[in-house]
Amino acid sequence: MRRQVTALVWRVVLAAALVCGVGLLPWLSRTDPALTVLKARSADRDPDPEVLAAIREQLGLDAGPLHLLTRWLGGLGRGDAGDSWISGTPVLPDVARALGASLLLMASALAVAALTAALVCARTLRLGARRGLGGRRRGGTGSAMAAALPEFLLASVLSTVVGVQLGWLPALGWYGPAWTVLPALALGLPAGALLGRLLDDLLPGAFGEPWALAAAARGLPGRRVARQALRRCVPALLPNLGLFVVGLTGGAVAVEQVFDIPGLGRATLQAALAQDLPVLQAGTLALVLLAALATGATRLAARLLTGPALRDGALFSLHRPAPPGRALPPLLCGAALLAVTGAGLVRDPLAVATGQRLQAPSAAHPFGTDALGRDLLARVGHGALDTLLLAGAISAAALLAGVLLGLVPRLSGPLVDTVNAVPPVLVALLVTAVAGSGTATPALAVAAVAWAPLAAHTASLLAQERATLHITATRGLGAGRWYLLRRELLPAVLPSVLRHALLRLPGVALALASLGFLGLGAQPPSPEWGLLLAENQPYAERAPWAVLAPAAVLALLGAVAVTAAGALRRPPRRHRTPVPGTPPTGRGDRAGRKTLAGVG
Known part of the structure; x- marks a missing residue:
């Protein structure tokens, strides 16, 4: 009961911190909310001091952010979330x-x-x-x-x-x-x-x-x-x-x-x-x-x-040792991705040729040209270098954070729930408000939420793996927590979580591209993939190759990730007796069943 109360309090604190952080967005951005509201209500009106002071008085901004938050929370108890600052409606x-x-x-x-x-x-x-x-x-x-x-x-x-x-x-x-x-x-x-x-x-x-x-x-x-x-x-x-x-x-x-x-x-x-x-x-x-x-x-x-099997430790492990998969498919897909990137890097991504606007793919321009006549292969190749390196770095950091936090589900569980309630777009807006817009904005926003699915997956797999028969038997024979974690639990769970991280690698690249598509990331003339899609999306019907080229490279990245994930398997381990009094663990649950039979 005490643990449940502690977890509930932790969730409430995190949720309150999230709402307060969002509520303080206008002050974090160091801009005048009254000026923003005036522009939204009447873009043609001059922002003279008297008008801005009247808006601040009307909205209660002069009382400060703490007063606004307190008044808003008090209104929620009465079923009133206030009126919109822009439209004036409830x-x-x-x-x-x-x-x-x-x-x-x-x-x-x-x-x-x-x-x-x-x-x-x-x-x-x-x-x-x-x-x-x-x-x-x-x-x-x-x-x-x-x-x-x-x-x-x-x-x-x-x-x-x-x-x-x-x-x-x-x-x-x-x-x-x-x-x-x-x-x-x-x-x-x-x-x-x-x-x-x-x-x-x-x-x-x-x-x-x-x-x-x-x-x-x-x-x-x-x-x-x-x-x-x-x-x-x-x-x-x-x-x-x-x-x-x-x-x-x-x-x-x-x-x-x-x-x-x-x-x-x-x-x-x-x-x-x-x-x-x-x-x-x-x-x-x-x-x-x-x-x-x-x-x-x-x-x-x-x-x-x-x-009750989870409580009684009567499950079998789903993570069985298996020979590693074939390395040929990921190598082929990776070679194709590298070939596209290398072919684009030797070209100029910023060279404008207005006479060659929206040309179809040809020998001179294998991916065609965009609305300014720039070579799409060059822009895809140069954008891939930044996008892939950034997505790889974010995925690696998310994997490390997800595994570490997944080991402590009582701490990470409420944190995962709270973080997941904030879309990357809103995180990007918070980052933009504090640090300004730029190429680092999407990276910080995606990295802030990318670890949550991996932490949830790690905690879920560990909970089921701890309830398996061979873990129960090994624990009964005197194995400590560190030994179980290092020799049994992590070797069983890490391959699945690593495959999950690889499967999410294209998703990280997509999240970066989505923020660029919404204008919250890199700005023109950067060849970032999301910006490429945003720039060429209005011409999708007239020149489909302008959006299909970066989309095809994203799909190729997905093929690389999933084939590499399929090749990652927990390898069979040789029969060994690691410490006195503990069973051999060469075949997962089979060792546990042998141990239980021997004890019986």
């Missing part, structure tokens, strides 16, 4: 409508993600149902490229091709269920591909457990075994599913911008840009509450699916 009805639109979009995107994940795992499930063991999945390049597709680019392509050119579905606005299909596809396909890869990574271990082998030997229907294997693997992914719920609600800003959806992410972004403090506070509070509800629901679902 905040709660507008935020509630935006939240309703985002929740509908999120539910539709989750349905698409679930279907996509099922398609990614279909081959492993079919093989496991037939043979009783999953084996090691091969291929998966298609799912890698789907996971690496930029959401905003996919939204632009679907809107232009399916909505405008073909006219199959509405492409703009938010007037009913038909308007949710295209944005749900844009959000759900990449998320489902990533979740499918993570689930597909665990399924072979479930099909190799004794219950699955016994069920196959007794001739039980393969579909029943496959359903139980899914039930066995899903609890390890539920923390990440909770992160996706909040990310699809508050982080879908670019997709909401493309399809003109009045969602919560877009409303929060517009409020932050306009320094409309009441709307910004209410939107952030809604995201924090949604994160708390999603986290609580996923933890309850994990307990219900796992049952």
Whole structure:
């Protein structure tokens, strides 16, 4: 009980710090909120001191930020979040409508993600149902490229091709269920591909457990075994599913911008840009509450699916030693990516030739030219150098932070929930307000949130691994915590977390590109990938190669990441007796079962 109270207090403190930090945004930015409000209300009016003083008095800005926060929190107790500084209308009805639109979009995107994940795992499930063991999945390049597709680019392509050119579905606005299909596809396909890869990574271990082998030997229907294997693997992914719920609600800003959806992410972004403090506070509070509800629901679902086995230490390890995968596919994909980057580096990315605007790919310009006649291969190559190095550095730092914080779930759990409630776009706005806009803004914003999924994954896998039979037996024979962590737990969990980090490497690059696309990162004429997509997106219908070139390189990065992740496996260890009184641990649960048999 004491631990639960401490965790609750820690969550409340973090949530309060987050809301206060957002509430102090106008003062952190060292700008006058009254000037921003005046420009939003009447751009043509001169900002003379008398007008600004009247706005400050009307909004209560002269009383200071502490008074504003206290008054706002007191109003929440009465069900009043205040009035918008820009429109003067009550905040709660507008935020509630935006939240309703985002929740509908999120539910539709989750349905698409679930279907996509099922398609990614279909081959492993079919093989496991037939043979009783999953084996090691091969291929998966298609799912890698789907996971690496930029959401905003996919939204632009679907809107232009399916909505405008073909006219199959509405492409703009938010007037009913038909308007949710295209944005749900844009959000759900990449998320489902990533979740499918993570689930597909665990399924072979479930099909190799004794219950699955016994069920196959007794001739039980393969579909029943496959359903139980899914039930066995899903609890390890539920923390990440909770992160996706909040990310699809508050982080879908670019997709909401493309399809003109009045969602919560877009409303929060517009409020932050306009320094409309009441709307910004209410939107952030809604995201924090949604994160708390999603986290609580996923933890309850994990307990219900796992049952008492997690408490009693009666699980088997899903992380079995296996020979390393083939290194040829990642080498080929990596060579192709290096070839594109190298070919672009020898060209001038800033050379303007207005007579060669929007030319199609040719021998002189293999990727074509942009709206200013600049060579796209050169811009993609020079942008790749910065983007890949930055994404790699952020991914490595996120992996290290995620593993370390995942080892202490009581500390990291509430922190993960709080961090996940803030989309990278809002973090970028906070960074921009304090440090100004520039190339470092997206890096700081993405690095601030990139560790959260890895920490949640690490904590979830460690919780299940600690409940396995061979860990229970080894602990019973006198092994200490440090020995178990160093020799058993980390070797079992780290390969999966490292594969997860590799699968998220394109996502880090996409997040950097998304912030550049929204104008929160590098500025022209930088060849940064997000800026390339933002500059060329208006010409997608006339010159599709202008956006397909950087998108193809992003997809190639996804192929490199997923094939490299597939080649990372926990290698078989030789039989050894590390310390007196502890069992050999060469084959995971098999050693635990032998030890228990010997003790009995």
